[in-house]
Amino acid sequence: MFGVNWVGLLLPSAYLVVLVGTFMTFSTVYRRRKALQSANLAPWFGPHLQRNIYLSLLHMQPEDGAEKGAPRIPDSVIRAALMRRAVEDIHRIIQIRAAKAACSSLLQRGSVGDDLWQRFQRAEKEMEDELRDVVMEANALVPGWGQIIFQSANEIAANKVLRDKLEDIEAQTEKEKEWWEKRRAVIQSEFMKELDNEEKTQTKAASVTSAASGDEPVLVDTNVPSASSPTGSKKKKGKK
Template sequence: MFFDINWRGLLLPLAYVVVLGGSLYTFSTIYRKRKAMESANLAPWFGPHLQRDIYLSLLHMEPEAGSEKAPKVPDSIIRAALLRRAVEDIHRIIQIRTAKAACSSLLQRGSVGDDLWQRFQRAEKEMEEELRDVVMEANALAPNWGQIIFQSANEIAANTNLREKLDEIQAQAEHEKEWWEKRKAGIKEDFMKELDADEKKQQEQQQTANKPSASASVASEDEPVLVDTNTPSATPSGSSKKNKKAGKK
């Protein structure tokens, strides 16, 4: 059973679908290009990679103008430069891992914009490419060195951090030692002043305690001694006997 299809009636809906799909595709491509341009114009998460630039300059060193051959850079120096590059990569990986949780939580709360998150994601991608490049360069310089280069770099980074902490502790210890010496001298001066003040107080107290005793002794010497004649003990025994005889007569 055949149906007659009205192509003229379907032409308008088909044209609408084609125009709608084309506009959506154009909008998506323009939006992606604009986002890519905006992300490219954003400031990088990290600063310039100095260790990578040094390694590349040593690896691709060209002869100077007027000289036929340039001195070849020893392989040991190139390996050391690549190892320093890996150490810097370790520091940056640690920074990314510590900042990822904070950035994601701040983005969920709305405290930061999408620009910061785009910068962070671009830094992650750049670090992934950097790690692959370092492994490839290590394997090119020495067989199977790419498997252990980051282990060595991690040990070097940990040793460097430990030395920095020890230097900070020593500097802080010297500062605290100077502060303690000054504090000790001040405490000693305050203690001596307190001792002098206590001695002066004791001397004043002794002087005030001695003054009343001296005045009391002087007053006791000047005052006359009073004798009560009414008491029996005050009259002598001889006079009492004479008085009794006179009374009998």
């Protein structure tokens, strides 16, 4: 029987240990660096004002062991603040869905870097956590409200978008109305000028036509006596 050459296996084993250790160290350092870079990236969305307002209202609520004279915020105000938070979440979800296809296409073409895609993925993950938190808060305020809060928020967001479009159309209508009033005044003045020029042209053409056709005024010789004058009657009597 052959004995195991432990000395010969020592060198390959040491090489494998060093290789695995190097790979694990590099992977750990790389993940930490990526996490640090991702944390330093600018957020996809700005500050969530509606969420901050809702959390501020919750913190203003007096605790159970607090004084009885402390003011208490009505539940309707808390629910309204949570609904506004959900409406803002709906707007952000719509923006994320609209930007996902564009970002993915640009990343595949190499038009954008990995930083933009990391920002987008982080925003998507934050929105998932935000939706889960809103559902939990809604169920804590009203049992079962978390199942329908985003349906109501979606309707409110759609109505807001429709109102904004109507306001834009009305503002555009006023601008177009002013433009048409100015344009009509300009066209009317130009039309009156053309009409005056046409009348002058027709008058001039009529005078030229009458002169060319011979309709000139007849010159009467004042030296020739007329038949009714006394001189002419005497001459006629002398001849007789």
